[in-house]
Amino acid sequence: MPDDFTATEMMTVAAARALRDGVSCFVGIGLPSAAANLARATHAPNVALIYESGAIGTKPDVLPLSIGDGELSETADTVVSVPEIFRYWLQGGRIDVGFLGAAQIDKFANINTTIIGDYANPKVRLPGAGGAPEIAASAGEVLITLKHSKRAFVEKLDFVTSVGHLDGGDARARAMLPGRGPAAVITDLGILTPDPETKELTLTHRHPGATVEQAQDATGWALKVAHSVAETPAPTAEELTALRDLNARTAAAHRKSEAA
Amino acid sequence: MANITTLREAVGSLIEDGHTIAMEGFTHLIPFAAGHEVVRQGKRDLTVIRMTPDLIYDQLIGMGCVRKMVFSWGGNPGVGSLHRFRDAVEQGWPHRLEIEERSHADMANAYAAGASNLPFAVLRGYVGSDLPRYNENIRTIECPFTGEQLTATPALRPDVAVVHAQQADRAGNVLMWGIVGVQKEAVLAAKAAIVTVEEIVDELDAAPNAVILPHWVVTAVCKVPHGATPAYAQGYYGRDNAFYRAWDTIARDRDMFQDWMRHHIVEAADFADFRNRLRLSTGGEKVHA
Numbered sequence: 001m002p003d004d005f006t007a008t009e010m011m012t013v014a015a016a017r018a019l020r021d022g023v024s025c026f027v028g029i030g031l032p033s034a035a036a037n038l039a040r041a042t043h044a045p046n047v048a049l050i051y052e053s054g055a056i057g058t059k060p061d062v063l064p065l066s067i068g069d070g071e072l073s074e075t076a077d078t079v080v081s082v083p084e085i086f087r088y089w090l091q092g093g094r095i096d097v098g099f100l101g102a103a104q105i106d107k108f109a110n111i112n113t114t115i116i117g118d119y120a121n122p123k124v125r126l127p128g129a130g131g132a133p134e135i136a137a138s139a140g141e142v143l144i145t146l147k148h149s150k151r152a153f154v155e156k157l158d159f160v161t162s163v164g165h166l167d168g169g170d171a172r173a174r175a176m177l178p179g180r181g182p183a184a185v186i187t188d189l190g191i192l193t194p195d196p197e198t199k200e201l202t203l204t205h206r207h208p209g210a211t212v213e214q215a216q217d218a219t220g221w222a223l224k225v226a227h228s229v230a231e232t233p234a235p236t237a238e239e240l241t242a243l244r245d246l247n248a249r250t251a252a253a254h255r256k257s258e259a260a
Numbered sequence: 261m262a263n264i265t266t267l268r269e270a271v272g273s274l275i276e277d278g279h280t281i282a283m284e285g286f287t288h289l290i291p292f293a294a295g296h297e298v299v300r301q302g303k304r305d306l307t308v309i310r311m312t313p314d315l316i317y318d319q320l321i322g323m324g325c326v327r328k329m330v331f332s333w334g335g336n337p338g339v340g341s342l343h344r345f346r347d348a349v350e351q352g353w354p355h356r357l358e359i360e361e362r363s364h365a366d367m368a369n370a371y372a373a374g375a376s377n378l379p380f381a382v383l384r385g386y387v388g389s390d391l392p393r394y395n396e397n398i399r400t401i402e403c404p405f406t407g408e409q410l411t412a413t414p415a416l417r418p419d420v421a422v423v424h425a426q427q428a429d430r431a432g433n434v435l436m437w438g439i440v441g442v443q444k445e446a447v448l449a450a451k452a453a454i455v456t457v458e459e460i461v462d463e464l465d466a467a468p469n470a471v472i473l474p475h476w477v478v479t480a481v482c483k484v485p486h487g488a489t490p491a492y493a494q495g496y497y498g499r500d501n502a503f504y505r506a507w508d509t510i511a512r513d514r515d516m517f518q519d520w521m522r523h524h525i526v527e528a529a530d531f532a533d534f535r536n537r538l539r540l541s542t543g544g545e546k547v548h549a
Contacts, residue, residue: 029337029338052364053286053287053288053439053441054286054439054440054441055439064338065337065338065499065501065504066287066337066338066499067286067287067337068286068287068288068337068439068441069287069499070288070438070439070492070494070498070499072439073288073438073439073494074494079438079439079440081368081440081441081442081444081445082286082311082364082368082441082442083368083369083371083372083442083445085368086364086365086368086369086383087365087368087369087372087383090365091365091384110388114361114390114391119394122349122350123350124346124350125334125341125345125346125349125350126335127333127334127335127341127342128331128332128333128334128335128361129332129333129361129362129363129364129389129391130332130333130363130364131333131363131364131365132363133363133365133385133386133389133391134363134364134365134383134384134385134386136388137384137385137387137388138384159390160388160389160390161389161390161391162388162389163388163389164388166388172388175387175388176387176408176409177387177388178384254501
């Protein structure tokens with residue numbers, strides 16, 4: 001077993017493992033895109049990746065830098081318009097899994113990507129919603145991946161951009177949301193899953209080398225911890241090779257496009 | 261029939277101060293050349309609509325052309341922030357920017373509603389999000405058949421839509437392929453449409469279900485090779501990722517931004533001149549188009 005891997009590699013591998021083979025997955029850019037494409041390169045060759053730019057069943061050989069790179073349309077089963085992707089495919093109930101990143105998250109996995117501070121006079125203006133509010137609402141379930149820190153895992157969000165489990169319990173069902181909501185949050189320290197009853201995020205796995213205390217220290221609320229926290233299996237040689245090859249191909253392709 | 265003309269003439273005659281304009285293109289086929297022309301002609305007080313403002317609106321905002329922006333994701337894709345947008349929202353520079361913030365699904369539906377000549381879009385959206393609390397245009401409507409509460413938002417109806425495409429023929433029929441975003445909807449939702457194209461050909465070699473904008477829904481067609489750069493045009497050139505990264509430095513500082521815009525865009529005669537100036541300032545050699 002390889003013993004030399006980074007926390008980011010572990011996070012990407014753990015996030016990739018969370019994606020089951022054969023599902024349809026609406027992919028956000030950045031960390032989710034890396035994880036989803038690693039899944040496709042390893043245990044989930046039949047996953048159908050869908051990007052909000054309209055690419056359906058896309059099989060990029062390198063990671064896209066933006067949500068609408070040419071690589072996505074060139075390797076797609078079909079490319080549809082943006083109204084169609086949101087109307088027929090997402091709202092139409094064709095998406096099993098939404099894979100999202102976040103700037104900030106709270107204990108019920110609600111997401112902020114809009115502002116830090118007051119809306120009218122923000123301290124930091126973030127990019128905003130994009131496709132996330134409706135992905136978070138309508139996908140069958142949602143996977144979220146982001147790095148663990150007190151700035152990101154906050155007691156109270158300044159702004160709820162995209163819905164998680166609202167204030168917990170059966171709040172999602174009462175709000176008549178079509179999807180089941182966040183199923184897991186994968187960080188560089190471990191994996192958090194919502195408590196079956198309260199829906200409060202609970203640390204169920206810690207990655208090799210990370211401790212429960214580290215995860216608690218990097219969380220802005222009193223993080224709930226499972227009775228027995230499992231250690232995430234370390235990346236296999238196959239997973240690490242696939243991830244590093246993907247990153248190397250991506251870097252080479254972007255260097256080439258810049259030299260052209 | 262579409263008027264085949266220069267970009268200067270099209271922007272000058274169709275876009276007026278105070279207009280609502282939508283310059284669309286989802287990462288692909290972003291009409292940068294047209295954005296530059298709006299800057300060069302010093303248009304003011306515009307309401308600009310775009311799902312992803314990208315660098316094209318960062319430039320317009322920083323140059324003071326924009327009064328209000330309607331958008332759904334305002335970042336530099338793959339890089340980080342749009343610094344001119346952030347400076348306008350956070351510090352009010354060069355003046356206060358009014359924003360109307362929506363989601364992608366909403367804006368896509370609202371363009372489709374505009375193209376359909378409907379007053380509003382209906383979607384299952386925003387449940388649990390704070391966005392409706394800060395945008396009074398996001399409202400609810402009850403389904404008359406089931407009683408379900410749905411989201412209603414106003415249709416997007418720009419005065420002028422501006423898009424870039426790969427080809428037009430001599431009558432002004434427009435062909436685009438690849439990621440086609442919301443361009444067709446934006447054009448059909450607008451009162452007038454300017455389309456810049458990579459080339460004008462004798463005959464469009466298009467399959468029957470290709471995305472075609474017939475010449476009679478397009479107001480002006482302008483040939484502008486490389487008119488979407490630093491975005492890409494499938495079949496013609498790739499995305500200039502290095503420029504997207506360089507923009508982070510250029511746009512971060514107000515003075516550097518203004519100097520860069522003045523030298524590369526405001527003082528340029530046209531987009532071909534801009535490309536030469538950019539090439540020279542990044543160590544390349546001048547070429548003639």
